Amino acid sequence: MRIKRNTLLTTTVFALLVVFLYWLSANRMQNGMLVSVLQKGVIFALVAVSMNLLNGFTGLFSLGQAGFMSIGAYTTAILIIPVKSLDGVYYMNGVHPGIRALKMVVADSPAFVQSIFPFVALLLGGLLAAGIAAIVGVAVLRLKSDYLAIATLGLSEIVRAIFSSPQFDQITNGSYGLNKIPTFPEMAWGLIPSLLTPFIVVGFCVVFILLLINSSYGRAFKAIREDEIAAEAMGINLYKHKSMSFVVSSFFSAVAGGLLAMYMRSIEAKTFSITMTYDILLIVVIGGIGSVTGSILSAFLVTIAKEWWLRFFDQPLFFGGWQVPLFRTGFRMVIFSILLMVVVLIYRKGLMGSTEFSWDRLIGRFRRTKNSEGGAA
Amino acid sequence: MSMTTILQHCLTGISLGGAYALIAIGYTLVYGILRLINFAHGDIFMMAGYFMIFALASFPWPVAIIITLVVTTVMGIGIERFAYKPLRNAPRMSIMISAIGVSYLLQNLSTYLFTAIPRGYPELPYLKKIYQIGELSASFVTILTPILTIVLVFVLMILVNKTKTGMAMRATSKDFETAKLMGININRVVSVTFAIGSLLAGIGSILYFTDRMSVTPFSGTLPGLKCFVAAVFGGIGNIPGAVVGGFFIGIVETLLVALGYSTFSDAFTFLLLIIMLLVKPTGLFGEKNVEKV
Amino acid sequence: MSTILLKTEHVTMQFGGVVAVDDLNIEIPEGKITALIGPNGAGKTTAFNVITGGYQATNGRVTFDGHVIGENYPRSKMKKIYNGTYKTLNEHQVINTPDKITRLGMARTFQNIRLFKDLTVFENVLIAMHGHIKAGMLRSTFKLNKEEELMMNQEADKLLHSVNLHMHRDEKSSSLPYGMQRKLEIARALATGPKLLLLDEPAAGMNPKETEELALFIQEIKETFSLTVFLIEHHMDLVMDISDKIYVLDYGKTIALGTANEVQNDPAVIRAYLGVEEA
Numbered sequence: 005m006r007i008k009r010n011t012l013l014t015t016t017v018f019a020l021l022v023v024f025l026y027w028l029s030a031n032r033m034q035n036g037m038l039v040s041v042l043q044k045g046v047i048f049a050l051v052a053v054s055m056n057l058l059n060g061f062t063g064l065f066s067l068g069q070a071g072f073m074s075i076g077a078y079t080t081a082i083l084i085i086p087v088k089s090l091d092g093v094y095y096m097n098g099v100h101p102g103i104r105a106l107k108m109v110v111a112d113s114p115a116f117v118q119s120i121f122p123f124v125a126l127l128l129g130g131l132l133a134a135g136i137a138a139i140v141g142v143a144v145l146r147l148k149s150d151y152l153a154i155a156t157l158g159l160s161e162i163v164r165a166i167f168s169s170p171q172f173d174q175i176t177n178g179s180y181g182l183n184k185i186p187t188f189p190e191m192a193w194g195l196i197p198s199l200l201t202p203f204i205v206v207g208f209c210v211v212f213i214l215l216l217i218n219s220s221y222g223r224a225f226k227a228i229r230e231d232e233i234a235a236e237a238m239g240i241n242l243y244k245h246k247s248m249s250f251v252v253s254s255f256f257s258a259v260a261g262g263l264l265a266m267y268m269r270s271i272e273a274k275t276f277s278i279t280m281t282y283d284i285l286l287i288v289v290i291g292g293i294g295s296v297t298g299s300i301l302s303a304f305l306v307t308i309a310k311e312w313w314l315r316f317f318d319q320p321l322f323f324g325g326w327q328v329p330l331f332r333t334g335f336r337m338v339i340f341s342i343l344l345m346v347v348v349l350i351y352r353k354g355l356m357g358s359t360e361f362s363w364d365r366l367i368g369r370f371r372r373t374k375n376s377e378g379g380a381a
Numbered sequence: 382m383s384m385t386t387i388l389q390h391c392l393t394g395i396s397l398g399g400a401y402a403l404i405a406i407g408y409t410l411v412y413g414i415l416r417l418i419n420f421a422h423g424d425i426f427m428m429a430g431y432f433m434i435f436a437l438a439s440f441p442w443p444v445a446i447i448i449t450l451v452v453t454t455v456m457g458i459g460i461e462r463f464a465y466k467p468l469r470n471a472p473r474m475s476i477m478i479s480a481i482g483v484s485y486l487l488q489n490l491s492t493y494l495f496t497a498i499p500r501g502y503p504e505l506p507y508l509k510k511i512y513q514i515g516e517l518s519a520s521f522v523t524i525l526t527p528i529l530t531i532v533l534v535f536v537l538m539i540l541v542n543k544t545k546t547g548m549a550m551r552a553t554s555k556d557f558e559t560a561k562l563m564g565i566n567i568n569r570v571v572s573v574t575f576a577i578g579s580l581l582a583g584i585g586s587i588l589y590f591t592d593r594m595s596v597t598p599f600s601g602t603l604p605g606l607k608c609f610v611a612a613v614f615g616g617i618g619n620i621p622g623a624v625v626g627g628f629f630i631g632i633v634e635t636l637l638v639a640l641g642y643s644t645f646s647d648a649f650t651f652l653l654l655i656i657m658l659l660v661k662p663t664g665l666f667g668e669k670n671v672e673k674v
Numbered sequence: 675m676s677t678i679l680l681k682t683e684h685v686t687m688q689f690g691g692v693v694a695v696d697d698l699n700i701e702i703p704e705g706k707i708t709a710l711i712g713p714n715g716a717g718k719t720t721a722f723n724v725i726t727g728g729y730q731a732t733n734g735r736v737t738f739d740g741h742v743i744g745e746n747y748p749r750s751k752m753k754k755i756y757n758g759t760y761k762t763l764n765e766h767q768v769i770n771t772p773d774k775i776t777r778l779g780m781a782r783t784f785q786n787i788r789l790f791k792d793l794t795v796f797e798n799v800l801i802a803m804h805g806h807i808k809a810g811m812l813r814s815t816f817k818l819n820k821e822e823e824l825m826m827n828q829e830a831d832k833l834l835h836s837v838n839l840h841m842h843r844d845e846k847s848s849s850l851p852y853g854m855q856r857k858l859e860i861a862r863a864l865a866t867g868p869k870l871l872l873l874d875e876p877a878a879g880m881n882p883k884e885t886e887e888l889a890l891f892i893q894e895i896k897e898t899f900s901l902t903v904f905l906i907e908h909h910m911d912l913v914m915d916i917s918d919k920i921y922v923l924d925y926g927k928t929i930a931l932g933t934a935n936e937v938q939n940d941p942a943v944i945r946a947y948l949g950v951e952e953a
């Protein structure tokens with residue numbers, strides 16, 4: 005009975021969401037800002053969830069997210085920049101002949117192949133990142149918590165150095181970065197407009213991660229988080245499971261990176277600096293370490309607040325003739341850092357703690373407030 | 382490259398390494414006692430750069446230096462009190478996140494206060510004076526840095542090995558819980574540790590920025606991380622190890638830049654870290670630690 | 675004579691200057707309860723850690739159920755105390771991680787309880803079964819191994835019933851009272867499907883009544899799961915009551931071995947426990 009009610013509620017909410025997104029797609033001109041923050045929010049939701057899989061569910065404090073995102077972003081971008089734009093993009097150093105040849109093949113292939121190619125590119129970016137994670141994991145996953153953090157951070161810096169180095173100019177375009185990246189593709193022959201694509205891709209990815217977390221392997225991850233020594237004594241191969249979590253997390257970070265490349269339309273290595281990892285960490289911490297729904301909620305809240313609602317902090321503010329002090333460029337980020345510190349020091353659980361959203365709890369809370377109001381009256 | 386150019390680069394590298402060594406000591410001390418990578422240490426170093434700029438604008442240089450060092454030290458102690466002490470019994474990850482949070486806050490705060498545009502670092506005429514040694518030419522700061530580093534390390538070693546406070550520090554870093562039970566005032570030891578670390582970072586900052594000539598809110602991030610790597614390389618918790626690590630990274634980095642691999646000079650540091658952790662996780666001079674079950 | 679399930683030969687564990695375990699030679703007969711006793715700091719837990727693969731012995735060999743699960747014979751030391759038939763250096767080292775040893779059929783509990791605190795009682799038991807899972811990550815994620823999962827769930831439920839913890843199935847393990855946590859830790863160890871169960875001070879912090887119940891419980895699970903038990907314990911009543919064979923350790927050295935009666939009357943043991951200085 006209750007289970008039925010919950011499924012019904014969930015389905016309704018998702019249906020409404022889809023309807024809303026279709027409406028938004030039809031009216032995207034008037035709602036540019038809303039579309040932009042929602043898309044960015046959903047992309048960051050995926051990175052935050054994949055970071056949470058590592059940090060919150062497996063207890064591995066990794067700071068390599070930006071690096072894996074950049075692998076996905078560059079792979080996707082290089083693969084999907086149309087052949088006619090190549091000369092414009094690589095105007096300084098020319099493009100590697102291999103890349104051009106590949107693009108010719110794609111451009112000559114049937115329409116169906118071309119329509120799914122952007123998704124293939126996302127997948128390839130993810131697989132490349134996963135492969136690199138698997139190899140690097142052999143080395144870094146033996147390290148204890150804080151060493152792992154600094155090693156993964158270092159890894160991400162190494163990746164960034166490679167992408168911006170002049171030695172790989174013809175592939176990554178060095179410090180000039182890549183531009184003219186096509187935006188999100190349509191799906192299902194135009195039935196699903198391009199606005200919805202990131203939501204659908206992220207949706208599939210998050211469902212996969214949720215299934216994984218609730219599987220026997222996910223339980224093993226949690227055991228490692230709780231107590232490595234006990235987990236090992238219970239027959240769980242630490243290296244194998246840490247590596248799984250690392251590879252899966254890197255895969256999805258890279259897919260999110262690919263989506264981000266489509267969203268931003270132009271990328272450079274600098275985009276994926278340590279600050280980006282810190283931004284993602286901020287989302288995870290605010291949402292609650294160990295809560296997928298918390299990360300998703302927080303990704304939207306933080307993105308919308310940062311990019312939109314709190315913009316006014318950065319503008320000078322006048323009351324009549326009096327200029328309110330403090331309000332100028334950079335104030336918004338100060339507010340954000342203070343917010344983060346408040347969460348870290350005082351509200352240590354973040355929005356959701358390590359629990360997941362559930363209808364039962366929401367309705368329970370709603371009932372309780374209603375009852376207490378009733379009691380007071 | 383001629384011999385002279387190589388020597389010239391080595392000299393620059395040694396100077397850079399000296400500054401790195403001073404910062405690395407801060408990491409190694411704090412890690413030794415709290416088992417915490419103080420991600421904010423690099424930003425303390427950056428803030429010291431700004432303090433110096435402002436202090437020099439209104440005071441003569443000796444006063445300005447003292448003001449800078451005092452403010453930096455107080456800031457270091459304050460950060461520990463405010464952001465790390467409340468989390469001392471929390472999981473390791475929380476306190477690390479707090480350190481990252483402080484780093485984030487300092488960067489954003491300084492972007493807000495001083496803007497992201499690089500600020501010129503004032504020149505101290507004495508430090509910038511050029512000396513000619515044979516074919517080599519070097520400013521006074523280049524020569525001063527390594528010498529001052531060695532002297533400071535020497536003083537620090539005496540402090541750690543000969544004084545009562547130093548003994549308390551060593552006891553705490555060996556076994557935090559037991560030291561607490563033995564009646565050592567942990568809070569004082571931690572404060573002293575942060576004070577020394579920040580003071581050295583302040584000195585390192587003056588030496589480093591005099592050579593670089595400008596400060597931005599992000600000037601501290603990479604040097605900070607590199608210095609942590611230096612500390613790991615030398616064996617975390619080990620002061621001479623941190624110094625060796627600092628010099629090594631400074632010299633190699635300078636040579637890589639000289640050879641035209643400047644984009645890889647940062648990457649090299651981290652590659653070094655990963656290799657070191659694989660080959661000898663305890664660093665050059667570190668001791669082995671087995672977790673008791 | 676029953677067969678020997680676990681055997682250690684010349685096992686030595688040295689931490690810097692401390693020799694925590696010194697030339698330990700034990701034989702655990704199958705189907706019996708063997709105890710390891712000794713004063714605080716005698717090296718009992720360290721011996722367990724070496725056997726289960728947590729520490730790598732500085733010297734010696736551990737054989738379990740026909741497999742050499744750990745071995746370390748550095749050349750120079752070997753000459754002195756062990757005349758093996760090994761010739762090349764490489765053959766002298768066998769290192770197994772604890773998880774592999776557990777999957778071979780050896781499970782343990784810890785002196786200071788190490789449950790997965792934030793997880794439920796049921797999850798704690800399920801996790802212990804994960805080591806033997808056949809499905810890979812993808813199959814398990816997409817729930818393509820329904821039968822296996824169902825089996826695991828049923829087994830876990832059965833196990834919880836058999837140790838009387840089923841009514842706490844969905845509670846957080848850290849919310850259980852202390853005695854039950856100890857019991858859950860044993861149940862969790864049983865869930866790995868062991869032949870040999872190592873218990874590190876299972877009665878620590880229990881009152882005499884609870885201790886008595888525990889003695890019965892250990893004998894009971896020994897029968898139902900056809901186990902061999904090796905336990906460390908300070909409660910002498912419990913040890914004397916249920917053990918078939920007792921090893922006494924002091925300062926890492928084995929000072930006595932035998933049945934309860936033999937050990938109780940051994941002058942060396944009395945000396946070690948009463949702390950009389952050797953003349």
Ligand SMILES: Nc1ncnc2c1ncn2[C@@H]1O[C@H](COP(=O)(O)OP(=O)(O)OP(=O)(O)O)[C@@H](O)[C@H]1O
Pocket residue numbers: 671672673674689692693694712713714715716717718719720721785
């Ligand atoms: N990882 C380690 N590093 C250094 N010394 C250790 C380590 N583990 C154990 N020791 C030392 O080995 C000795 C034996 O310790 P162990 O824990 O094995 O004793 P025990 O017999 O289990 O004592 P108890 O009855 O108190 O549990 C002690 O002196 C201890 O300090």
Ligand SMILES: [Mg+2]
Pocket residue numbers: 718719720785
């Ligand atoms: Mg013990």
